[in-house]
Amino acid sequence: xxxxxxxxxxxxxxxxxxxxxxxxxxxxxxxxxxxxxxxxxxxxxxxxxxxxxxxxxxxxxxxxxxxxxxxxxxxxxxxxxxxxxxxxxxxxxxxxxxxxxxxxxxxxxxxxxxxxxxxxxxxxxxxxxxxxxxxxxxxxxxxxxxxxxxxxxx
Numbered sequence: 001x002x003x004x005x006x007x008x009x010x011x012x013x014x015x016x017x018x019x020x021x022x023x024x025x026x027x028x029x030x031x032x033x034x035x036x037x038x039x040x041x042x043x044x045x046x047x048x049x050x051x052x053x054x055x056x057x058x059x060x061x062x063x064x065x066x067x068x069x070x071x072x073x074x075x076x077x078x079x080x081x082x083x084x085x086x087x088x089x090x091x092x093x094x095x096x097x098x099x100x101x102x103x104x105x106x107x108x109x110x111x112x113x114x115x116x117x118x119x120x121x122x123x124x125x126x127x128x129x130x131x132x133x134x135x136x137x138x139x140x141x142x143x144x145x146x147x148x149x150x151x152x153x154x
Contacts, residue, residue, distance in 0.1 A: 020054070022052070041063075042063065042072075045066050047064070049062075050062070060077060071088035072085070073115075088113070090114070094125050095125065095142050098144050102127040106129045111130070112127055114128075117139075124139050
C-alpha cells in the first residue's frame with residue numbers, strides 16, 4: 001500500500017522510534033506456510049508485491065494484492081499466521097472522527113488515500129496524503145485518536 005524509500009517513524013502511543021527494514025522478495029521465495037496462507041487469501045486476485053520485513057527484530061512477510069478490485073495487504077508471521085489485514089477504502093467510509101481528524105491535519109481531503117486495518121483484533125484506519133509537499137501517513141483509532149505518524153525523510 002505504501003511506497004517508501006526511507007521512512008522516519010514516530011510512534012506516538014509508545015513515544016519511541018522503531019527500526020524497520022524491508023526487502024522485496026519473489027512470491028515463490030516465501031516460507032511454505034506463508035505462501036499457502038497468501039494463496040488462499042489472494043485466490044482470484046493478482047499479487048502485486050511481496051516484502052520480507054523486519055520490525056524491531058521480528059520477521060514478517062507482507063503480500064500486497066488486488067482482490068475483487070480492491071487493494072489489500074496481508075502481513076504474516078513466518079509460520080503463516082495472519083498478523084494484519086489491510087484494505088483500501090474510500091475516504092467517505094472512514095468513521096466521522098477519523099475523517100475530521102485527517103481533514104484538520106491535512107487541511108483538505110483532496111488526494112487522500114485511506115485504508116482500514118485489522119491487526120491483533122483491533123481496527124485502525126490509515127490516511128495517506130501530503131503535508132507541506134511531503135508524503136505523510138497517519139494511523140488513527142476508530143475514535144479519531146492519532147496512533148502513529150510516518151513521514152518521508154528527505
